[in-house]
Amino acid sequence: MSAYTITENEMEAIATGGAFLGTGGGGDPYIGKLMAQSAIAEHGPVTVISPEDVEDDWLCVPVCMMGAPTVMLEKLPNGGEARSALEQLEAFLGRKADALICIEAGGLNSTIPFAVAAATGLPLIDGDGMGRAFPELQMVSFTMQNVAATPMVIADEKGNSSVIKAISNQWTERLARSQTIEMGGSALVALYPMSGAEVKKGILRNTMSLIFEIGKVITGERANNRNPAQALIEKLNGKRLFTGRVVDIERRTEGGFARGTAVLKGMDDDHGRTFRVDFQNEFLIALDEKDQPLALTPDLICALDADGGLPVTTEQLRFGLAITMIGLPCDAQWRSEAGIELVGPAYFGYPQAYTPLEDLPS
Amino acid sequence: MSAYTITENEMEAIATGGAFLGTGGGGDPYIGKLMAQSAIAEHGPVTVISPEDVEDDWLCVPVCMMGAPTVMLEKLPNGGEARSALEQLEAFLGRKADALICIEAGGLNSTIPFAVAAATGLPLIDGDGMGRAFPELQMVSFTMQNVAATPMVIADEKGNSSVIKAISNQWTERLARSQTIEMGGSALVALYPMSGAEVKKGILRNTMSLIFEIGKVITGERANNRNPAQALIEKLNGKRLFTGRVVDIERRTEGGFARGTAVLKGMDDDHGRTFRVDFQNEFLIALDEKDQPLALTPDLICALDADGGLPVTTEQLRFGLAITMIGLPCDAQWRSEAGIELVGPAYFGYPQAYTPLEDLPS
Numbered sequence: 040m041s042a043y044t045i046t047e048n049e050m051e052a053i054a055t056g057g058a059f060l061g062t063g064g065g066g067d068p069y070i071g072k073l074m075a076q077s078a079i080a081e082h083g084p085v086t087v088i089s090p091e092d093v094e095d096d097w098l099c100v101p102v103c104m105m106g107a108p109t110v111m112l113e114k115l116p117n118g119g120e121a122r123s124a125l126e127q128l129e130a131f132l133g134r135k136a137d138a139l140i141c142i143e144a145g146g147l148n149s150t151i152p153f154a155v156a157a158a159t160g161l162p163l164i165d166g167d168g169m170g171r172a173f174p175e176l177q178m179v180s181f182t183m184q185n186v187a188a189t190p191m192v193i194a195d196e197k198g199n200s201s202v203i204k205a206i207s208n209q210w211t212e213r214l215a216r217s218q219t220i221e222m223g224g225s226a227l228v229a230l231y232p233m234s235g236a237e238v239k240k241g242i243l244r245n246t247m248s249l250i251f252e253i254g255k256v257i258t259g260e261r262a263n264n265r266n267p268a269q270a271l272i273e274k275l276n277g278k279r280l281f282t283g284r285v286v287d288i289e290r291r292t293e294g295g296f297a298r299g300t301a302v303l304k305g306m307d308d309d310h311g312r313t314f315r316v317d318f319q320n321e322f323l324i325a326l327d328e329k330d331q332p333l334a335l336t337p338d339l340i341c342a343l344d345a346d347g348g349l350p351v352t353t354e355q356l357r358f359g360l361a362i363t364m365i366g367l368p369c370d371a372q373w374r375s376e377a378g379i380e381l382v383g384p385a386y387f388g389y390p391q392a393y394t395p396l397e398d399l400p401s
Numbered sequence: 402m403s404a405y406t407i408t409e410n411e412m413e414a415i416a417t418g419g420a421f422l423g424t425g426g427g428g429d430p431y432i433g434k435l436m437a438q439s440a441i442a443e444h445g446p447v448t449v450i451s452p453e454d455v456e457d458d459w460l461c462v463p464v465c466m467m468g469a470p471t472v473m474l475e476k477l478p479n480g481g482e483a484r485s486a487l488e489q490l491e492a493f494l495g496r497k498a499d500a501l502i503c504i505e506a507g508g509l510n511s512t513i514p515f516a517v518a519a520a521t522g523l524p525l526i527d528g529d530g531m532g533r534a535f536p537e538l539q540m541v542s543f544t545m546q547n548v549a550a551t552p553m554v555i556a557d558e559k560g561n562s563s564v565i566k567a568i569s570n571q572w573t574e575r576l577a578r579s580q581t582i583e584m585g586g587s588a589l590v591a592l593y594p595m596s597g598a599e600v601k602k603g604i605l606r607n608t609m610s611l612i613f614e615i616g617k618v619i620t621g622e623r624a625n626n627r628n629p630a631q632a633l634i635e636k637l638n639g640k641r642l643f644t645g646r647v648v649d650i651e652r653r654t655e656g657g658f659a660r661g662t663a664v665l666k667g668m669d670d671d672h673g674r675t676f677r678v679d680f681q682n683e684f685l686i687a688l689d690e691k692d693q694p695l696a697l698t699p700d701l702i703c704a705l706d707a708d709g710g711l712p713v714t715t716e717q718l719r720f721g722l723a724i725t726m727i728g729l730p731c732d733a734q735w736r737s738e739a740g741i742e743l744v745g746p747a748y749f750g751y752p753q754a755y756t757p758l759e760d761l762p763s
Binding site: 131197198199200201202203204205206210213214216217218220221222 | 493559560561562563564565566567568572575576578579580582583584
């Protein structure tokens with residue numbers, strides 16, 4: 040299937056799957072889903088195309104939201120800012136975009152590109168730059184393929200915007216992050232303008248289809264009164280990390296990020312054990328009571344409500360909530376030396392060396 | 402005299418006069434002087450033209466440095482960033498500049514435009530937006546004339562840059578300040594692109610000539626072994642505030658500004674008295690021992706070394722230094738309601754209502 044369409048109704052599954060691959064962060068896709076559904080209702084369905092169908096000389100642009108998910112939820116985008124960011128980037132480049140890209144197949148940013156695609160009529164490429172969500176903008180496969188994040192447009196809901204040009208994607212992150220903070224904690228951005236050839240080289244493939252499939256599994260299992268954990272583990276080659284109840288949660292908005300730590304008491308098979316998860320927007324590390332890692336970034340740490348079976352984002356963590364934590368192996372690109380340097384435990388200040396999920400004890 | 406040239410040698414007087422009108426801030430013009438002298442040596446003298454000789458449809462652009470003077474001194478510009486900021490703004494506007502403007506006739510920013518004028522061959526207009534130095538970028542006469550600060554380019558010495566577009570000049574200040582901090586505390590900017598007609602409406606006239614004259618007075622008096630204080634007071638219709646020795650100095654770099662307070666013990670006629678001056682890059686308020694104001698922003702508070710007679714910037718304040726503090730009336734535009742709102746004591750958090758220097762007790 041080289042191209043297919045996503046309707047208003049199908050956005051439900053996209054948003055659910057996006058919340059799961061969001062690894063606790065990236066913002067609840069609910070807002071983006073509403074934006075996308077409203078745009079699809081007005082302009083018609085979104086066409087999703089395979090990277091192989093992208094012409095080499097196309098201009099392809101990711102559009103997304105930047106900032107702390109906790110802030111995004113309180114500062115709703117009006118729907119026009121993401122499109123405005125794209126149009127300002129097009130004006131700066133003197134060229135119209137031919138296709139849109141999803142920067143991260145997780146959280147709010149997995150649904151916002153559908154809203155912009157519907158509104159502009161542009162196709163959305165089946166893939167993304169992370170295969171999950173990550174907190175910083177240089178953390179994409181495109182950085183490993185030497186695609187520059189700039190020129191980049193950052194726009195807020197008030198009408199302020201900047202075109203940033205930076206000497207590295209790390210500098211882009213620094214400059215855009217300080218603008219995001221000044222703009223109130225969240226902003227809409229269009230960045231990594233790239234050719235179709237660069238897309239084919241760098242994109243993590245088929246992840247739009249993947250979140251759609253994940254969403255359908257979660258919905259289907261819940262419709263049959265089953266918790267989707269086991270079905271997702273089997274489908275995604277994942278691993279149950281633990282099931283536990285939140286007994287302590289500490290969070291802060293710091294440096295423009297939602298950071299925090301949750302402590303969970305084991306339930307069911309994990310009764311008597313204690314677990315800890317840390318997050319910077321996304322879950323970064325899961326540890327047991329002996330501080331032994333159960334999963335480490337860049338592998339995915341995904342939370343499901345142990346009762347209702349829906350994905351749980353870090354801002355939804357609260358005392359008493361029971362969750363099943365699932366580990367998923369990350370894309371092979373992230374396990375390369377360059378990948379571990381960009382998003383491994385050391386970058387986030389953890390002393391533990393990265394060990395693939397499959398090689399860690401349960 | 403509608404146009405004249407400034408040579409390498411004459412930059413000495415420009416820099417000295419600029420340091421005096423810098424009201425303690427704006428950075429020591431020494432670096433800008435060296436940049437300007439080097440550019441004049443290579444490209445020839447700078448032509449200064451009267452605002453009346455500017456054509457209405459010209460594109461006129463201020464170029465300046467932004468940030469904490471204390472940082473500027475440690476992070477020397479290489480000379481190319483200011484020109485690069487201008488060129489990026491020209492590229493964004495799709496049009497070459499016809500003339501340059503000095504944003505503030507004080508401190509480093511009174512000399513940097515001479516360096517860019519020499520390097521580009523563009524004329525420099527005889528005037529500025531402040532008639533002194535102020536710490537924030539919206540604090541210019543152009544704001545009162547509804548000239549937008551954006552599109553604005555901000556560039557650092559590493560090669561990073563942004564084009565900012567904002568909904569107000571206050572928002573431009575916020576967004577550009579956070580970029581400046583992220584860029585290391587200082588940056589070069591090109592902003593307030595305006596037509597010749599707007600220049601004629603908003604510019605504070607003849608201030609380039611004024612700092613040149615002030616510099617010549619200071620140099621002349623010193624050459625005759627006289628402290629220039631009295632001659633400057635007479636020439637500029639000013640007022641001696643006090644002469645004193647610094648006994649306490651507290652400073653901090655905060656929010657991208659050099660902030661602080663100095664306490665001085667009176668000398669000579671002021672023996673037995675105590676004075677306090679506060680600054681945010683520039684001196685904002687001078688108080689006596691009863692906390693009675695002697696001078697209040699936007700009137701100018703200018704410091705001269707009581708011994709050597711040279712202007713003193715806030716970063717040069719140190720225990721034991723004897724200074725003569727001189728008050729000068731600000732431009733009439735600043736004493737309007739809009740002017741006081743933009744740069745009066747209340748904006749900087751002082752409870753004292755603005756009272757013109759001439760009406761305050763000595």
